[in-house]
Amino acid sequence: MKPAQLLAYCRAGFERECAQELTAIAMEMGVSGFVKAKPESGFAVFQPHQEEMGVELGKHLEYRRLVFPRQVVCVGELLQALPPGDRAGPIVAAARALGKRFAALWIEMPDTNEGKALSSLARTLRPHLEKGLAHAGIAIDEKAPQRLHVFFVGGAAAYVGVSEVRNSSAWPMGIARLRMPRGAPSRSALKLAEALLEFIPAREQAKRLAPGMKAVDLGASPGGWTWQLVQRGLMVIAIDNGPMAEGVMETGQVKHWREDGLRFRPPEPMDWMVCDMVESPSRIATLAARWIAERHCREAIFNLKLPMKKRWEEVQRCIGIVDEALGGGGYYLRVKQLYHDREEVTAHLARR
Numbered sequence: 312m313k314p315a316q317l318l319a320y321c322r323a324g325f326e327r328e329c330a331q332e333l334t335a336i337a338m339e340m341g342v343s344g345f346v347k348a349k350p351e352s353g354f355a356v357f358q359p360h361q362e363e364m365g366v367e368l369g370k371h372l373e374y375r376r377l378v379f380p381r382q383v384v385c386v387g388e389l390l391q392a393l394p395p396g397d398r399a400g401p402i403v404a405a406a407r408a409l410g411k412r413f414a415a416l417w418i419e420m421p422d423t424n425e426g427k428a429l430s431s432l433a434r435t436l437r438p439h440l441e442k443g444l445a446h447a448g449i450a451i452d453e454k455a456p457q458r459l460h461v462f463f464v465g466g467a468a469a470y471v472g473v474s475e476v477r478n479s480s481a482w483p484m485g486i487a488r489l490r491m492p493r494g495a496p497s498r499s500a501l502k503l504a505e506a507l508l509e510f511i512p513a514r515e516q517a518k519r520l521a522p523g524m525k526a527v528d529l530g531a532s533p534g535g536w537t538w539q540l541v542q543r544g545l546m547v548i549a550i551d552n553g554p555m556a557e558g559v560m561e562t563g564q565v566k567h568w569r570e571d572g573l574r575f576r577p578p579e580p581m582d583w584m585v586c587d588m589v590e591s592p593s594r595i596a597t598l599a600a601r602w603i604a605e606r607h608c609r610e611a612i613f614n615l616k617l618p619m620k621k622r623w624e625e626v627q628r629c630i631g632i633v634d635e636a637l638g639g640g641g642y643y644l645r646v647k648q649l650y651h652d653r654e655e656v657t658a659h660l661a662r663r
């Protein structure tokens with residue numbers, strides 16, 4: 312079995328955006344095909360017209376460039392009518408056709424209510440699958456370059472495929488599950504925590520988010536994002552007409568200024584600017600690009616709210632705005648719909 316199709320997991324309701332994105336990337340690479348994406352299913356499948364092209368696409372697709380897909384897996388045909396008495400059998404056979412050594416076995420399902428109903432099946436099946444794989448001579452070895460994914464889309468149907476460990480999400484189901492930290496004033500705190508995990512490599516966290524660094528938080532109230540920065544020892548100027556949580560202010564690391572975040576410029580260069588203001592995405596993209604261009608900060612993380620219908624197009628527009636303002640490749644931009652993002656995406660912008 313050649314894993315010629317691309318399976319992308321996404322937030323339920325964003326299948327269309329996922330499909331648009333995969334189609335655009337495939338077209339860029341000269342691969343023609345079509346996407347199957349059922350609304351609210353939590354996944355999309357790109358089927359190339361030619362098998363070989365699909366394999367090539369899978370090899371060259373850059374996970375870090377993707378906005379809406381949470382995970383991308385190269386899969387073969389959907390296995391259907393899995394026998395209830397031996398679901399593991401056909402799955403092991405499909406896995407054997409893909410390789411003999413995998414870094415991990417991830418049994419997954421869409422992030423939907425129907426998907427959740429399949430999680431007990433996944434738990435029951437795991438020991439049978441592990442036994443079956445071992446019996447078929449398939450080793451699980453964390454040093455292997457590929458992971459094995461079994462993605463159930465129903466009790467009797469699953470895709471079997473592989474992801475490259477170095478070019479995929481490091482989280483099962485592509486979901487960074489974070490605990491709500493005690494003391495954080497809002498659930499938004501999880502968004503910035505996930506953004507920092509996603510955008511800043513673990514080995515660089517201590518250097519790029521060091522105690523004593525300076526940050527501005529635009530649209531800071533009640534203070535979840537500020538709280539994350541304060542936890543890392545940063546000194547924060549919080550800009551918002553709304554109130555800041557007492558606990559955050561009591562740290563002594565925060566100045567709260569009631570100003571318009573679109574107009575505010577810092578009195579001295581900052582290390583970081585973060586922005587979660589509810590404003591139009593193009594305004595926020597323009598603002599972030601200006602902060603970087605005018606050297607008001609070195610790095611920025613900002614959220615783009617997408618309440619409109621054409622969400623993929625809007626993201627493209629914002630990427631275009633940044634490119635026009637900063638052009639010449641002198642910057643680094645990543646945009647991602649995080650697990651903790653709802654109708655929104657989060658971006659990281661920095662000078663190279």
Ligand SMILES: C[S@@+](CC[C@H](N)C(=O)[O-])C[C@H]1O[C@@H](n2cnc3c(N)ncnc32)[C@H](O)[C@@H]1O
Pocket residue numbers: 496497499500529530531532533534535536537550551552553570571572573587588589590
């Ligand atoms: C989603 S909330 C921010 C939540 C915050 N990140 C947290 O973690 O608690 C959006 C905030 O943006 C603020 N806001 C919207 N437009 C603004 C502007 N032009 N200037 C300053 N703040 C603004 C609102 O007052 C609101 O408090």
